[in-house]
Amino acid sequence: MLRIQTKRKTTLKLTNGMRTVKFSLFIFSLLFLAFGLKLVVVGSILNVQFKDYLDFQGKTSISNGAILLITFGCVVTIVSFFGCSGSIRESRCMILTFSTFLIITFFCELVLIFVGFAFKDKMFSMLQEEMVKSINSTQPGIMKTWNVIQREFECCGFDGPDDWQKRGTFMPASCCKTDLACPNDDNPMYGSGCYESLTKWTSSNMSILGGILLIISVFQIFGTTFSCLLAKSIKQGYDIVD
DSSP, X not given: OOOEEEEOOHHHHOOHHHHHHHHHHHHHHHHHHHHHHHHHHHHHHHHHHXXXXXXXXXXXXXXXXXXXXXXXXHHHHHHXXXXXXXXXXXXXXXXXXHHHHHHHHHHHHHHHHHHHHHTHHHHHHHHHHHHHHHTTOOOHHHHHHHHHHHHHHTOOSSXXXXXXXXXXXXXXXXGBSSSSSOOBTTBOBOOSOHHHHHHHHHHHHHHHHHHHHXXXXXXXHHHHHHHHHHHHHHHTTEEEEX
């Protein structure tokens, strides 16, 4: 039996509601595309700025995280193109590809939120151990990382300035409130330790990051719903003639 598949002009068959869904999906995909490009740009900048910086263990460059950001941004950008192009061309295959990616990232975000909050104390414990060990390191990459942290968080050492004094070396200039030799009466040191500053900053920003991920997840649910509705409508625009 000859099986013939013919396609109707689906743009004419779409109801007003489906046209709205199609337009909404295109806008959503466009925003997702812009988000992916922004990740690539930010990741590239961080990769250039921190390529010579090492983590507290002295084994891994901090810029490795930026490379992951670039990779994820590229994936988001490519898949977003499927959403934009699929909604314009009314391509069911491209739309379903975009929808599948949204579902996968949605569950990945939920796992990330759970892991972040469930293992927060464990991560802080690992950070504490690595910072204590690294305070005695002479690796230039680790010292660069310490200097950045001390300047940005206005802190000094692990628990305080005494950590550097116990080490028997010169006080890093990044411990000074101005970038000059210290301590002296005109240029005092930061008194708080960096571990306390880092944990406070991380705790406050984890809540913000979790909220942002939840908002993104809600938008992804809408995007997935629009994709499925439009894909179903496009499928109904085909006749199967036996």
